[in-house]
Amino acid sequence: MAGLRAFILGFLVVGCSTTSPPPSVPPPTADPGALASIDAAIAEWIGFRTAVGLPADEAWVREVAANPASVAGSDTYEIPLLPEEVAFLQGRNQRIEDAQAFGASYAATYPRGFGGAAIDTANGDRLVLLYTTDVALHRLRLTVMPTDIRPEVREAAWTLEQLAEFQAIVNGDTATDPRIKIYGADIDILANHVRVNYIANDRNLGNTLAARFNSTGWLFPVWQGPLDAEGPTGALQIQLVDRSGAPRSGLSCRYVSLDPKVGAGGGVDADALGQCRLEGLPIGPYRIDVLSGDEQVDRVLTSVEAAVVASETQTIRLEVPD
Numbered sequence: 436m437a438g439l440r441a442f443i444l445g446f447l448v449v450g451c452s453t454t455s456p457p458p459s460v461p462p463p464t465a466d467p468g469a470l471a472s473i474d475a476a477i478a479e480w481i482g483f484r485t486a487v488g489l490p491a492d493e494a495w496v497r498e499v500a501a502n503p504a505s506v507a508g509s510d511t512y513e514i515p516l517l518p519e520e521v522a523f524l525q526g527r528n529q530r531i532e533d534a535q536a537f538g539a540s541y542a543a544t545y546p547r548g549f550g551g552a553a554i555d556t557a558n559g560d561r562l563v564l565l566y567t568t569d570v571a572l573h574r575l576r577l578t579v580m581p582t583d584i585r586p587e588v589r590e591a592a593w594t595l596e597q598l599a600e601f602q603a604i605v606n607g608d609t610a611t612d613p614r615i616k617i618y619g620a621d622i623d624i625l626a627n628h629v630r631v632n633y634i635a636n637d638r639n640l641g642n643t644l645a646a647r648f649n650s651t652g653w654l655f656p657v658w659q660g661p662l663d664a665e666g667p668t669g670a671l672q673i674q675l676v677d678r679s680g681a682p683r684s685g686l687s688c689r690y691v692s693l694d695p696k697v698g699a700g701g702g703v704d705a706d707a708l709g710q711c712r713l714e715g716l717p718i719g720p721y722r723i724d725v726l727s728g729d730e731q732v733d734r735v736l737t738s739v740e741a742a743v744v745a746s747e748t749q750t751i752r753l754e755v756p757d
Contacts, residue, residue, distance in 0.1 A: 480514055487527065488556075489520055527560070534562040535734055537584045545573065550591030551598070551624035558587070565591035565627055591627045593653055598622045601629045601653050606703055610647065615640045618659060618715065619701025621689055628655040632701045636661045659700075667745035668715050673723060674752045675709040682709030683755050686725055686736070693720040693740070702726075716743045725755050 477496060484491035499505050500515040508516020516524070531554055538552030541564065550565030564586045566573055573588045593601075605620035615635040623630050631644055631654055641656030648654055671690070675683040688711035689702035705711045713723075720742050724735045736755050743749065 483512075483514055487524055489516075489523070531560060534560070534584055534586075537582065538562050538564060538586065539734075541577075541586075548591075549595055550589075550593060550627055551595040551622070552586075553624040555587070555625060562586040563625060564588050565595075565624065567591050567594055589627075593627055595622075595624070598624075598627070598629055598653065601648075601650075602702075603704070604648055605629065605631055605654075608648070614662075615643070616662065616715065617644075619690075619703060619713075621700070621702040623655070626655065628653050630655050630657050630701075632657050632659050634659050634662055667718050669718055669743040669745055670716060670748040671711075671713040671721070671723070671741055671743060672748055672750045673705075673711040673713070673725075673739075674750065675705055675711065675725060675755050676752060677757065678754060682707075684709050686727065686755065687711070688713065689724045689726055690716070690721050691724075692717065693722055718743050718745050723751075723753075725753065 477493060480496050480500070481491045481493065484496065496515075499508075499517055499520075502515075502517065504517055505515035507518040507521050508514055511521050512524070534554060535552070542549050542552060548566045548568035550567055552562065552564050555561050555563045562584060564573065564577075566588060567590070570588055570590045577586055577588065599622065602620045602622055605617065608617065614637070615633055618632040618634065620629050620631045631641075631648075633641060633644065633656060635641070635658065638658040641658055644650070644656050645654050673688050675686055675688075677683050684705055684707050686709070687702055687704045689700075690713055691700040694717075701713075703711050703713060711723075720740060722738060722740050724738045727734050727736055737753065739751060739753055741749055741751055
């Protein structure tokens with residue numbers, strides 16, 4: 436998946452609805468020869484369209500791919516899209532970027548009790564700000580601000596700083612239990628909790644994780660499958676650098692398996708040398724998103740796809756834009 440395409444998908448927190456319906460476009464004329472050559476890519480194209488709110492039924496995807504005008508999308512996103520669809524995505528992406536920037540600015544101005552900011556794609560791509568205190572005051576303040584962006588303010592139990600501390604506790608855990616294996620933790624801003632990904636033959640063992648980490652409600656266990664089905668594993672070492680090649684610290688890496696049968700996912704913080712070490716991953720393809728660690732808004736800086744090979748550590752050098 437191209438970096439730009441993954442960057443857009445990285446903005447999506449939940450759901451796949453859009454701010455406004457995608458533009459209507461005339462049905463193109465299908466070319467049977469072209470259709471036969473794209474069967475292997477149909478699932479990926481449907482997944483991308485679903486995530487960004489474009490029509491995604493298979494018949495329409497095939498028609499678009501057979502239309503010569505879809506080169507507009509191939510040039511921009513490396514996926515067949517009509518010019519009208521490209522324009523829609525570019526406008527949508529700009530709206531999301533504007534909302535993210537507003538959320539970061541507001542959080543910096545009013546940091547007390549801040550629980551994070553995220554785009555709720557299931558709610559019309561609306562910006563959501565979470566606060567543990569003064570929720571009514573924030574709602575009132577935002578209604579009179581001179582801006583077209585009208586965020587939703589939700590009450591949170593935990594601040595973003597607290598969630599980051601909880602996440603670090605899980606990712607730094609060294610305890611062993613042969614019945615259960617943890618694949619890491621990531622922050623779900625909209626849900627205001629820390630997702631702990633694990634595999635176990637008994638999925639109910641996830642309930643023991645709350646006691647293991649002294650959770651007072653912040654931990655949400657996510658079962659990724661049985662231990663017996665784990666199979667061979669490998670590791671990824673992501674080296675984050677700037678344009679000059681110097682290590683970039685203060686960032687984090689989030690990974691997700693691109694194999695629906697695996698379903699593994701999680702995240703780790705980069706160390707002082709700008710390295711993210713992802714170990715014990717089931718073999719197969721993954722997407723790694725690099726997240727800004729110095730902002731209070733969940734934002735993807737860059738992404739890369741990589742394959743995990745059995746019993747090997749793949750090292751990936753990744754330049755991260757400022």
